[in-house]
Amino acid sequence: MVVLTTPSIDHFPIVDNSFIDPSLFNDVPIIDLSEPDSINLIVKACEEFGFFKVINHDVPMEFISKLESEANKFFSSPLSEKLKAGPAEPFGYGNKQIGPNGDIGWVEHILVPTNSEFNYQKFASISSLNPDNIRAAVNDYVTEVKKMACEVLEMLAEGLKIHQRNVFSKLLMDEKSDSVFRVNHYASCSEIDEFNGNNVIGFGEHTDPQIISILRSNNTSGLQILLKNGHWISVPPDPISFFINVGDSLQVMTNGRFKSVKHRVLTNSVKSRLSMIYFGGPPLNEKIAPLPSLLEGKDSLYKEFTWLEYKKSAYKSKLADNRLVMFEKMANS
Structure with a gap:
């Protein structure tokens, strides 16, 4: 990803809030991982939404707070300093540009890899940060x-009555797994008042190409998902x-039973939003x-197709394309 001159606010896409149904805000499935019936609920959520919230997880809040603190230090630094940690091609720092096709x-x-060593010394140029x-x-x-x-993927395999319980999770556990980790920062955007109550797009509508995505954010709104009815x-x-998002690869592996959810992020005029996403991907040569x-x-x-083939295809597409x-x-018959 090449970091170009920051576009003016006029160039950013906006969304008409009149197409957002407020009566559906609380429809997001909530899965309690400590409950014995959570397996069936997860399968249902993946079929109907491709998206759900997980509570009673085992991720220590200490790790969450520590990483969020380090991320906030980085993003609060001057742009000239942050640019020294980029451009993201594909790893490092990126600003405003999403992909190579104009989004x-x-x-x-x-953006950093999770299964290979990344040069965190890129961040040493910012005096307030310690790469270690x-x-x-x-x-x-x-x-x-x-x-x-992996726990969620194994629960899904069990819920689908697949004999090999680690059929999905083994792809993330593989030492060659092509998983990545991304931290997004959406600065507050007071300019949205210029658009008569509509919102500037922080991250445009898209699906995730990997198997599964695990997301958390600070206490700031902005994330939206698209329902089957178009709302x-x-x-x-x-x-x-x-x-948790179902990714395109999991949709294919379940022959369309699970749906990769289309989602987007809108700006907030008052608060900045920080989100951290783990994208669980298979090895590059894995056949999907x-x-x-x-099939039954x-x-x-x-x-x-291989994950590498799909990854290359996705990278060449526009953000909102059906990859x-x-x-x-049927499309190739």
């Missing part, structure tokens, strides 16, 4: 969140819980296709 948003971010502290904070946090992701709903902020045990005599909706359409069997 922009009111966001800055840090950032590395330790990221590693502690990602280790715990990865455990939760956008706002997700109430919750700084101590986690939100519907699991035979889930049905035709496969997708042709087989899976090129891999649907």
Whole structure:
């Protein structure tokens, strides 16, 4: 990702709030991982929403607070200093530009790999930051969140009555897993008053291409998901819980039974928003296709592809594109 000159506020996309149904704000499924019936509830949430909130998780709040503190130190630094930690190509610091195809948003971010060593010395140029502290904070946090992701994936496999309980989680546990970690910062945007109550887009509508995404944010609103009926709903902020997205790869592996959720982030005119996302991805050479045990005599909706093939295809697309359409069997028959 190449960091270009920051666009003016006039260039940022906006969203019409009249298409957001406030009566649906509290429809987000809440899964208590300590409850014995949570397996069936998770399967239902993945089928109906592709998204749910997790409570009673085992991720220590100490790790959450430590990483958030380090991230806030970084993002509060002058832009000239932050740019020394980029450009994000693909890893490092990025600002406003989302991907190589012209998408922009009111966001800055840090992107790092989770299964290979990253040069945290990029952050040493900012005097208030200690690269070793950032590395330790990221590693502690990602280790715990990865455990939760694998637990959820194994519960899903059990709920789907798949004999191999680790059929999904083993892809994240593989030492060659192509998982990444991203921290997004959305500065408060007082300029939105210029748009008659509409909001500037922080991160445009999209699905996540990986298997599963684990998200948390500070106590600031902005995240929205798209329902099957075409309504956008706002997700109430919750700084101590986690939100989980079904990714495109999991949709394919379940032959469309689970749906990859389309989501976006709107700016907040009063408070900045900090979100931290673990994207659980398979190894680059892993073949992605519907699991035979889930076909049950049905035709496969997708042709087989490797994660590397899909990753390259997704990177070439626009943010809001339906990336899976090129891999649907009907589209290529």
